[in-house]
Amino acid sequence: MTWEDPYLRHVAAVIAEHGHAVQYVGGDPTMGEPPFAYTVGLHTRPGRAYELAFAGGGPDLSxxxxxxxxIGLADRGVEPTDGLEIGGLLQRGLGLRLRMVSRPEDLGVIHAIYGTTPPVWQALWPDRNDRFPGDPHYNLPATAQPLL
Structure with missing residues (x-):
């Protein structure tokens, strides 16, 4: 694979070295666009036909x-499914809940490198009462963790 864009060459090098890269998109608070991140290249690894996404965190946390x-999905031999909860990955032992990203084509670096976009699963994080977006009484604003 050869790309004119030096950034895409950099991402491809990270994927070659680590198996996948994490693409962080800082968003634009003035336009109401929140930050989010997603993996690139994970779907090319054996047993994984998907990428992952996370919204509302900074670059390091994401x-x-x-x-x-x-790593947790691979170690447990678990395939992502809608509503799947994976425990123990966050502080205080909190879990994450997966949901399918509705517009994976908006995650442009995946398509730019591979020419296609596999399914992407967004990891949702709970509020202080262990409730996720869409649960009754979830108490964080939609802007804290937008659904991709």
Whole structure:
């Protein structure tokens, strides 16, 4: 694979070295666009036909969560499904809940490198009462963790 864009060459090098890369998108608070991150290249690894995404965190937290989730799913031999909860990946032992990203084509670096976009699963994090977006009494604003 050859790309004119030096950034895409950099991402491809990270994937070659680590098996996947994490793409962070800082968002634009003035436009109401929140930050989010997603993996690139995970779907090319054996037994994984998907990528992962996380919204509402900074670059370090997003990278840590996505890498931990990728390892956790692989170590447990679990395929992502809608509503799947993976425990123990966050502080205080809190879990994450997976949901399918509705517009994976918006995660442009995946398509730019591979020419296609596999399914992408968003990892949702709970509020202080262990409730997730969509649960009754979930008490964080939608802007804290937008659904991708």
């Amino acid at each position: 990278t840590k969560v996505l890498n931990s989730l990728a």
